[in-house]
Amino acid sequence: xxxxxxxxxxxxxxxxxxxxxxxxxxxxxxxxxxxxxxxxxxxxxxxxxxxxxxxxxxxxxxxxxxxxxxxxxxxxxxxxxxxxxxxxxxxxxxxxxxxxxxxxxxxxxxxxxxxxxxxxxxxxxxxxxxxxxxxxxxxxxxxxxxxxxxxxxxxxxxxxxxxxxxxxxxxxxxxxxxxxxxxxxxxxxxxxxxxxxxxxxxxxxxxxxxxxxxxxxxxxxxxxxxxxxxxxxxxxxxxxxxxxxxxxxxxxxxxxxxxxxx
Amino acid sequence: xxxxxxxxxxxxxxxxxxxxxxxxxxxxxxxxxxxxxxxxxxxxxxxxxxxxxxxxxxxxxxxxxxxxxxxxxxxxxxxxxxxxxxxxxxxxxxxxxxxxxxxxxxxxxxxxxxxxxxxxxxxxxxxxxxxxxxxxxxxxxxxxxxxxxxxxxxxxxxxxxxxxxxxxxxxxxxxxxxxxxxxxxxxxxxxxxxxxxxxxxxxxxxxxxxxxxxxxxxxxxxxxxxxxxxxxxxxxxxxxxxxxxxxxxxxxxxxxxxxxxxxxxxxxxxxxxxxxxxxxxxxxxxxxxxxxxxxxxxxxxxxxxxxxxxxxxxxxxxxxxxxxxxxxxxxxxxxxxxxxxxxxxxxxxxxxxxxxxxxxxxxxxxxxxxxxxxxxxxxxxxxxxxxxxxxxxxxxxxxxxxxxxxxxxxxxxxxxxxxxxxxxxxxxxxxxxxxxxxxxxxxxxxxxxxxxxxxxxxxxxxxxxxxxxxxxxxxxxxxxxxxxxxxxxxxxxxxxxxxxxxxxxxxxxxxxxxxxxxxxxxxxxxxxxxxxxxxxxxxxxxxxxxxxxx
Numbered sequence: 001x002x003x004x005x006x007x008x009x010x011x012x013x014x015x016x017x018x019x020x021x022x023x024x025x026x027x028x029x030x031x032x033x034x035x036x037x038x039x040x041x042x043x044x045x046x047x048x049x050x051x052x053x054x055x056x057x058x059x060x061x062x063x064x065x066x067x068x069x070x071x072x073x074x075x076x077x078x079x080x081x082x083x084x085x086x087x088x089x090x091x092x093x094x095x096x097x098x099x100x101x102x103x104x105x106x107x108x109x110x111x112x113x114x115x116x117x118x119x120x121x122x123x124x125x126x127x128x129x130x131x132x133x134x135x136x137x138x139x140x141x142x143x144x145x146x147x148x149x150x151x152x153x154x155x156x157x158x159x160x161x162x163x164x165x166x167x168x169x170x171x172x173x174x175x176x177x178x179x180x181x182x183x184x185x186x187x188x189x190x191x192x193x194x195x196x197x198x199x200x201x202x203x204x205x206x207x208x209x210x211x212x213x214x215x216x217x218x219x220x221x222x223x224x225x226x227x228x229x230x231x232x233x234x235x236x237x238x239x240x241x242x243x244x245x246x247x248x249x250x251x252x253x254x255x256x257x258x259x260x261x262x
Numbered sequence: 263x264x265x266x267x268x269x270x271x272x273x274x275x276x277x278x279x280x281x282x283x284x285x286x287x288x289x290x291x292x293x294x295x296x297x298x299x300x301x302x303x304x305x306x307x308x309x310x311x312x313x314x315x316x317x318x319x320x321x322x323x324x325x326x327x328x329x330x331x332x333x334x335x336x337x338x339x340x341x342x343x344x345x346x347x348x349x350x351x352x353x354x355x356x357x358x359x360x361x362x363x364x365x366x367x368x369x370x371x372x373x374x375x376x377x378x379x380x381x382x383x384x385x386x387x388x389x390x391x392x393x394x395x396x397x398x399x400x401x402x403x404x405x406x407x408x409x410x411x412x413x414x415x416x417x418x419x420x421x422x423x424x425x426x427x428x429x430x431x432x433x434x435x436x437x438x439x440x441x442x443x444x445x446x447x448x449x450x451x452x453x454x455x456x457x458x459x460x461x462x463x464x465x466x467x468x469x470x471x472x473x474x475x476x477x478x479x480x481x482x483x484x485x486x487x488x489x490x491x492x493x494x495x496x497x498x499x500x501x502x503x504x505x506x507x508x509x510x511x512x513x514x515x516x517x518x519x520x521x522x523x524x525x526x527x528x529x530x531x532x533x534x535x536x537x538x539x540x541x542x543x544x545x546x547x548x549x550x551x552x553x554x555x556x557x558x559x560x561x562x563x564x565x566x567x568x569x570x571x572x573x574x575x576x577x578x579x580x581x582x583x584x585x586x587x588x589x590x591x592x593x594x595x596x597x598x599x600x601x602x603x604x605x606x607x608x609x610x611x612x613x614x615x616x617x618x619x620x621x622x623x624x625x626x627x628x629x630x631x632x633x634x635x636x637x638x639x640x641x642x643x644x645x646x647x648x649x650x651x652x653x654x655x656x657x658x659x660x661x662x663x664x665x666x667x668x669x670x671x672x673x674x675x676x677x678x679x680x681x682x683x684x685x686x687x688x689x690x691x692x693x694x695x696x697x698x699x700x701x702x703x704x705x706x707x708x709x710x711x712x713x714x715x716x717x718x719x720x721x722x723x724x725x726x727x728x729x730x731x732x733x734x735x736x737x738x739x740x741x742x743x744x745x746x747x748x749x750x751x752x753x754x755x756x757x758x759x760x761x762x763x764x765x766x767x768x769x770x771x772x773x774x775x776x777x778x779x780x781x782x783x784x785x786x787x788x789x790x791x792x793x794x795x796x797x798x799x800x801x802x803x804x805x806x807x808x809x810x811x812x
Contacts, residue, residue, distance in 0.1 A: 088652030104574030
């Protein structure tokens, strides 16, 4: 499958003097499970916000499924689902009302919207909270609901900003299975996570952003091959990540300064 | 093992917390980078100081007058006034003012005793307590000037009265914190508070009607039953000392002492519970049961007539209205206010005789007032969206659909409200005649349609976040308020000219025809504005998201 799902060219976003995302050229093929990694403040969320229409780029181009985002935003948005940073929920609706609202916003007819709402709530184990306001949900429940809202219209690209944060192990397992099945069916999944083990287990391809610049991109094997080490040694994603953006040497020296603690 | 060898003493902890409060205040001003906040605080400080000093003079004068004219029993009035101030102002501040959760200090290694003393320290540091202490000082000076022999008793009474008030205020504050931790209770209390404020408007009509028919004597009969309360006890102690009745004076002081013991005990119990980790969270743990969702029947307000996004937004607005106690009350308010105005200014039973209005003026005036109230939320229509605002920008819709959904819902609400209010007016004042009724309705249609375009622009350009169930900071941005004010004056001016022109020309149907034309023009402008406003929303989306998701 060679169709390109996400392509950016020199995507840049500045906030005053700060360049949060600096000339990023991304290539994500359709059906890829793509992990977008970076330290805190590296520009991950800013990139996702631009790719989902929540933030306008300062310069550069974005193409999703061959469509120019700036020219056809409505067409693009119809094809994507998003779990943004902060989840974007209407907290004074119940789970049922919110999913039905999102379904209608994506143009689903009433019957389809109701059917999918019921099925998704059941899958996410939120069915018994149908009359509870989202404001009264726990963080993990809100996360599951946000994911349900992101997939209710059957998107072709799914953007997930920290989807497993605050979700219990049981639900996380179910979510991983769901995402895996979606990827198998050709849905492109673009996720950010600080839990590198999850990214390593789920994602076939990875992009690493550091100080606003895309410093590495490719399959896990390609990234491993680019890291120096002993022959035959299989490096973990954490090792790859640290060797690209980490500063393990300076961290060690800083640790040694904390004599009263270490 | 941790390196904390010796915990800081209570005095040191008080100093640390005073420093913390100062840093919070300083950083807050720096973060906002807003010198207006500082100027506002200085002005508020000066105003408060003038208020406190002015009232202190009044307390001095009152005490001096009561004692020098041999009416020491009236001192109870001063203590009662102070008691109400001390207990009620912190409750209002809890709703409207800055919020610093005292119990957060429990994360530090404090003993229960230190926690209690810090709590009392907080009690002495708030505005109500500080001002009351100034007034008690003024009373002490007055006692020393008027009848110095009463000073020792006044000193004892003052100390006991201060202790009762500060401990009681902390107990009430602690209970309020517990109640406000629950969202539903918080919203209910806000609703009750607003309703009680509105109800005060009816005090005057009620007193006019029933005030002289035995209500006052009945209230006076209740006064002796209040003699065991702190205000009365403090007054009695002083009056008894003045009458050289030491037995009664000691009894009153013992009563105050009992109050101190009771409120201190209650406060100790409350703080002990907090200290032991009282759970205030209202969010229950998720139940992991799985069952099929009961299929919910969705009955749309406009099934099939509207595009799905518009219908979806209308339904969402409906749910938000039903869950926003404050907005809900603003819906009850118009008919209630119509009733109030009709009792005061018009009709056969008008309270302000000689200053009444004719129905020809009263009908349009009341409608204008109602539109003023009902349309003002449109100038900040995204206020309650919170993080949900992102949904509008993530979904494949243009902002015009969202605005149309919101506006249609508001127009429906306004129409229902005006219909109810008109019915109340007709009931109270009688039928005003068909030309005036239709002109008023047409003027209302013009006022609503004429404002929506500007209101939408204001909502996109000057958003201000609001939270359901909170009173603090729940107001539109200054620019939005002035915009609404300007537009409403303009529309009110046009409407007045048209109505007066109808009267001068002797043509009662003219206003209706003119208003119908104006409404059509305003609606045309509204439709034409939707696409430019969608583009504006795209330009302003970062501002909207940043402001509302904060």
